[in-house]
Amino acid sequence: MDRDSAFEQYVEVRQAALLRLAYLLTGDQHAAEDLVQSALAKLYLAWNRVERADSIDAYAKRIMINEHSSWWRRAWRRLETTTDAVPERPVIADFGQALAERDALWTVVQALPPRQRAAVVLRFYEDMSEQDVAVTLGCSVGTVKSQTSRALATLRNRLQERRGTDR
Known part of the structure; x- marks a missing residue:
């Protein structure tokens, strides 16, 4: 070929x-x-x-x-x-809380720095091992672990903040 x-x-x-x-x-x-x-x-x-x-x-x-x-x-x-506010996605009542939480999570994931977002996407969406992510990103396994850890901590904090303001 x-x-x-x-x-x-x-x-x-x-x-x-x-x-x-x-x-x-x-x-x-x-x-x-x-x-x-x-x-x-x-x-x-x-x-x-x-x-x-x-x-x-x-x-x-x-x-x-x-x-x-x-x-x-x-x-x-x-x-x-853009200076325009990003419109909120309408939540259809049939999908309930799960859809709202997924949208909130995705919004927070999009706000992560590029390196942290790449680590999270490759580890959890692409289901790659830490070693494979390290090879893909061209860094050490320790860097993958620290970037993933920081990203998860940021996600937890921002989601808790969002839940606190939604109440």
Whole structure:
């Protein structure tokens, strides 16, 4: 199979999963699509080298996380922040408390710093081991543990604060 066919086959099979991860990292469908496209473009450029590696998915995820982190560092991202209040999602009575709690949790997860959000998403949504997350993020297992711990502590505190103000 030639290079282009192999890459196209990979994209066809894995694009939905990569888009799901990108959405969890960015919190926005359009930004997620942009992130996946940027990552796939970089993956294509390195395809000959990556195709021979053990895990193409790990390489693709690392590209996405690095790209997302670099987006956060860019000045233009800070300049395009909207001043409009984010509208509350309507909670349908049929879904009850579970939906409200899930929305509250997702709002708090979106507010985490990029590195902490990546650690939480990879550990708990992608169900990756600490070792796999460390490889994907290019850091030590201890860093994964500390980033995850800080993220979980922040999530707990902010959710408790939200519950206190909702009453």
